[in-house]
Amino acid sequence: MAEISGLSFGSTIDTLGNSLVGASMQNEQIANNIANANTPGFHRSSVSFKDALAAAVDGPATDPDTLPMTADDDRQFGMMTGPVPFDPKPVTDDQMKMRADGSNVDVDREMAELSSNSGYQQTMAQLLQTQYTRLREAITEQPK
Amino acid sequence: MGFYDSIDISATGLSAERLQMDVIANNIANASTTRTAAGGPFKRQLVIFSEKQDPNATSESEAGPDGVSSTAGSSAGVEATGIVQDQSPDRLVFDPGNPDADARGYVHYPNVEVVKEMVDMMTASRAYEANVTAIQETRTMGNAALNLLRS
Amino acid sequence: MDINSAYNSAMSSSIPGTFVPDIAPGAPRTEPIPGDAGDATGAAGAASTSFRDTVKSFLTDTNDKLATSDQLSTDLATGKTNDLNKVVTSVEEANLAMQFTLAVRNKLMDAYTEVSRMQM
Numbered sequence: 001m002a003e004i005s006g007l008s009f010g011s012t013i014d015t016l017g018n019s020l021v022g023a024s025m026q027n028e029q030i031a032n033n034i035a036n037a038n039t040p041g042f043h044r045s046s047v048s049f050k051d052a053l054a055a056a057v058d059g060p061a062t063d064p065d066t067l068p069m070t071a072d073d074d075r076q077f078g079m080m081t082g083p084v085p086f087d088p089k090p091v092t093d094d095q096m097k098m099r100a101d102g103s104n105v106d107v108d109r110e111m112a113e114l115s116s117n118s119g120y121q122q123t124m125a126q127l128l129q130t131q132y133t134r135l136r137e138a139i140t141e142q143p144k
Numbered sequence: 145m146g147f148y149d150s151i152d153i154s155a156t157g158l159s160a161e162r163l164q165m166d167v168i169a170n171n172i173a174n175a176s177t178t179r180t181a182a183g184g185p186f187k188r189q190l191v192i193f194s195e196k197q198d199p200n201a202t203s204e205s206e207a208g209p210d211g212v213s214s215t216a217g218s219s220a221g222v223e224a225t226g227i228v229q230d231q232s233p234d235r236l237v238f239d240p241g242n243p244d245a246d247a248r249g250y251v252h253y254p255n256v257e258v259v260k261e262m263v264d265m266m267t268a269s270r271a272y273e274a275n276v277t278a279i280q281e282t283r284t285m286g287n288a289a290l291n292l293l294r295s
Numbered sequence: 296m297d298i299n300s301a302y303n304s305a306m307s308s309s310i311p312g313t314f315v316p317d318i319a320p321g322a323p324r325t326e327p328i329p330g331d332a333g334d335a336t337g338a339a340g341a342a343s344t345s346f347r348d349t350v351k352s353f354l355t356d357t358n359d360k361l362a363t364s365d366q367l368s369t370d371l372a373t374g375k376t377n378d379l380n381k382v383v384t385s386v387e388e389a390n391l392a393m394q395f396t397l398a399v400r401n402k403l404m405d406a407y408t409e410v411s412r413m414q415m
Contacts, residue, residue, distance in 0.1 A: 019373075134361075134389075147377055
């Protein structure tokens with residue numbers, strides 16, 4: 001992954017690695033929400049790491065005020081914009097309806113989020129392992 | 145509709161059943177309350193549930209293998225749209241000596257039938273468990289799909 | 296892309312002297328195995344053009360499968376798709392295609408080494 005070392009084995013491996021990082025950040029936020037389920041005035045927070053991941057994959061959004069470079073042939077170079085770094089931040093959710101004590105944590109939703117996040121993490125880890133296996137096959141020239 | 149959406153839908157079910165439990169517990173606790181802030185006896189409350197529509201989903205028509213087309217639903221679970229009071233008449237008990245008796249000597253008690261509330265409570269509890277099972281089964285299905293990759 | 300036709304084409308061009316028609320896979324052999332060298336070179340020449348095309352289409356196919364599986368994995372990670380089954384089957388298909396390519400490549404390399412070691 002690009003942040004850990006300068007070597008990159010491809011964008012898919014970077015994306016999957018970043019998804020694991022994002023998922024564990026989300027896990028932390030959910031655990032915090034559940035721990036504070038009964039704290040009066042507490043607002044739940046979450047990390048929208050999937051959006052940050054999509055931004056890092058697709059590149060920066062085009063600014064509507066600038067004229068983009070157009071190319072009418074595949075062999076022409078396009079504008080080389082730098083890659084968007086993967087940088088998700090936890091945000092506090094003030095939108096959800098609050099209970100009488102001012103807390104808007106719904107324990108059931110948090111538990112379901114935890115389960116969903118955990119499943120996502122397992123899936124990404126498995127897909128990442130598949131990527132590494134493929135690389136190893138190509139390097140050692142032996143089908144696994 | 146996918147793997148992670150179904151867990152969100154089950155989560156809405158969990159929240160809804162928990163709210164139902166709160167309302168039922170409130171009804172049972174106030175089964176004999178004759179004075180409320182609004183005057184008059186406590187009135188039994190019930191929760192109105194409605195199907196939650198997913199604002200992001202577009203309705204898709206898919207033609208099945210035998211040509212039968214079905215519209216993929218855009219529903220995203222259940223939500224509670226309100227807590228209303230049951231308008232059935234109060235339970236009247238003849239007790240002229242009671243300070244809450246009206247002009248004819250009847251005391252107005254809440255229209256809460258404790259036995260019915262207990263049955264509703266069991267229903268809500270079972271529904272909650274069913275939603276939890278649904279989430280667990282969804283996770284199991286996902287793991288089974290992942291097992292394909294574990295060679 | 297048929298496994299049989301690929302195997303036949305690979306074998307026919309790497310081991311001169313055998314001629315397996317690769318027009319229709321599974322078609323019965325109607326011609327006898329040619330004995331003289333001229334016939335073999337002609338047959339090998341005709342077969343080697345199709346061998347290159349076969350290998351090219353084979354590799355393109357495998358590459359397409361790999362690209363599809365990468366794209367679907369990225370879509371699943373960013374949340375663009377929620378269809379876990381499609382992603383898993385495409386990844387598994389790509390793995391199989393990759394392993395098959397490696398196996399065929401290893402067989403070809405072995406065959407070439409063995410042929411080049413033959414005393415003439």
